[in-house]
Amino acid sequence: MQSAGGRLTDRKRAAIVQAAVEAFHTYGYYAASMDGIAKRASVSKRTLYNHFSSKEALFDAIVDELYSRVEQLPACEFDPEREIREQLTELAHTEVNFFISEDVQALARAGLSRVLAEPEVGRQVDHRRLLRRVEIWFQEAQAAGFLIDADAETAALQFIGLLRTFAFWPMIVHGEAPPNERERKAIVTSTVEMFLSRYAAR
Amino acid sequence: MQSAGGRLTDRKRAAIVQAAVEAFHTYGYYAASMDGIAKRASVSKRTLYNHFSSKEALFDAIVDELYSRVEQLPACEFDPEREIREQLTELAHTEVNFFISEDVQALARAGLSRVLAEPEVGRQVDHRRLLRRVEIWFQEAQAAGFLIDADAETAALQFIGLLRTFAFWPMIVHGEAPPNERERKAIVTSTVEMFLSRYAAR
DNA sequence: CACAAAGTAAACTTTCGAGTGTAATTTAGC
DNA sequence: GCTAAATTACACTCGAAAGTTTACTTTGTG
DSSP, rough: OOSSSSSSHHHHHHHHHHHHHHHHHHHHHOOHHHHHHHHHHOOOOHHHHHHHHSSSHHHHHHHHHHHHHHOOOOOOOOTTTOHHHHHHHHHHHHHHHHHSSHHHHHHHHHHHOOOOOOOOOOOOOOOOHHHHHHHHHHHHHEEEEEESSSOHHHHHHHHHHHHHHHTTTTHHHHOOOOOOOOHHHHHHHHHHHHHHHHHBOO | OSSSSOOOOHHHHHHHHHHHHHHHHHHHHOOOOOOOHHHHTOOOOOHHHHHOOOOOHHHHHHHHHHHHHHHTTOOOOOTTSHHHHHHHHHHHHHHHHHHHSSHHHHHHHHHHHHHOOOHHHHHHTTTTHHHHHHHHHHHHHHHHHBBOOOHHHHHHHHHHHHHHHHHHHHHHHHHHOOOOOOHHHHHHHHHHHHHHHHHHOO
């Protein structure tokens, strides 16, 4: 028995998943090799293939894994008792932390590199899944009279789009480091400011 | 002599460039093969290699080619005599048409797929180059008293970011069709609206 | 301790794409 | 028409990466 918990096979599987996340993060789907992942996980190639029958199966498992981590985002329910700006700021911080997390970055890099080579895959991704939370929040704030009447989906996309512009795409495209706390604050503030300028009820 | 103009070797080269743009657009950098490009250009593989000594050289040539087309964007100078909203709308349309053009999409897809596998490449891309025009425009509008005092780079990034959120990333990530004229108008209008809500002088 | 399940190492097959060598053919300026 | 440069077909090398086979070892539970 080793120090880490679980049966040997569970530990091996976890090591593989971890290594795969790192490899996909670093190299993208195509440039990440199964040999490399096996090595990184300190696992024989055969063991890798015993757990995951192909690279694609491994990738799909990783996507599921990361999605499940990802959907456990703290729910942000609208609260009519609290300041709208404060709540929006909190929501923005949650989203930013989400986008810059290792897991999401790994998922995005791997997913993107795949989607670029196999566009059909991208067409089947539900891009509203992550938007819905914000959309619903917006509708509730509207119903409570805090925000003006406007298309909730557009507003949600604008909000998320602004955050991604500063805290997601630069990391993906230019390999920038994740924003530090000061930078995150500036991003959130400028986004909230813009959003409220447009949508705050008079 | 064939119908198309130019020396044979020039025509061949043009066919190769055209085929490469299409291939990189369709498959991304890695999944596009030199055999495929040669076939698509109706050129022997050897001729392809006589013109471009490697895939990387071909890619770089394409990047240069597209960049040169791309930098001929109609300059949008700020004109203190005209309505700010009208000018901003025009600027937005120019940018949207730019982002959704075949050339830019091809460049982006190829560039992205490369950057995902070789992050160093991405780090060397000057991401402010396309921003500068808008930034300068914004500063001039500020100086003329049409826009409030605020960080020009942030504002420019927000503006471009909003447009890309609706008219660029969905095509890249989800393989969506380019927005039609009605959709483009809606994108431009909502972006201009948001931008002016935040930055228009009182 | 026995033994079944799981892991290991390393050589192996296949496939695919980049890039080359060559001999024969076509093009176009003189 | 002659000639040099460009193009072509195609067979080739080379390397990388997916996935497999085999013979052997480790692990841990009853």
